[in-house]
Amino acid sequence: MANERLTLLIKVQKEREETLQAQFVRAQQAFVQAEQKYQGLADYRTEYIQQSLQQGSAGLGGRQYNQYVSFISKLDQALTQQGRVVQQSRNAAEQRRQTWLKMQTKRKALEILVEQARQKEFQLAEKQQQKLADEYAAQRFYQRTKQTEQY
Numbered sequence: 001m002a003n004e005r006l007t008l009l010i011k012v013q014k015e016r017e018e019t020l021q022a023q024f025v026r027a028q029q030a031f032v033q034a035e036q037k038y039q040g041l042a043d044y045r046t047e048y049i050q051q052s053l054q055q056g057s058a059g060l061g062g063r064q065y066n067q068y069v070s071f072i073s074k075l076d077q078a079l080t081q082q083g084r085v086v087q088q089s090r091n092a093a094e095q096r097r098q099t100w101l102k103m104q105t106k107r108k109a110l111e112i113l114v115e116q117a118r119q120k121e122f123q124l125a126e127k128q129q130q131k132l133a134d135e136y137a138a139q140r141f142y143q144r145t146k147q148t149e150q151y
Contacts, residue, residue, distance in 0.1 A: 003121070006114045013107040020100040027093040034089040038082040045075045 052068055060068065 003114055003117050006110060006117065010107060010110050010114065013103065013110060017100065017103045017107055020096065020103050024093065024096040024100045027089065027096040031086070031089040031093045034082065034086045038079065038086050041075065041079050041082055045072070045079065048072070048075065 049072065
């Protein structure tokens with residue numbers, strides 16, 4: 001009876017574990033996407049600066065220079081914001097991974113507990129069987145002894 005409850009509990013734990021694993025995978029994918037977006041922004045910023053330097057070698061007017069500085073500033077702000085998103089998604093993925101691993105550890109502990117209980121039940125059944133076999137052998141011996149005495 002207790003084993004059945006524990007087995008049911010293990011089944012529920014496995015389902016939760018699968019859910020947590022799926023959440024971890026989604027969080028990990030979100031982290032990778034955030035990192036890729038950050039890298040894309042960083043690459044774009046670098047390309048923009050290089051192109052602007054090439055075009056600017058001929059000289060920039062005051063207005064063009066102000067637009068250039070303003071756009072680079074906006075790219076820097078976007079990179080900073082995306083860096084925060086990357087860090088948050090990294091933290092979320094790690095938190096989901098830890099939660100999933102804890103659930104996995106709990107499930108494994110329950111499986112060990114169930115296995116130990118099954119082994120105890122098996123040993124108890126073997127002892128009972130041996131006891132019955134011993135009692136039967138003793139009765140047979142007693143009956144034979146009694147029959148021998150009668151002759």
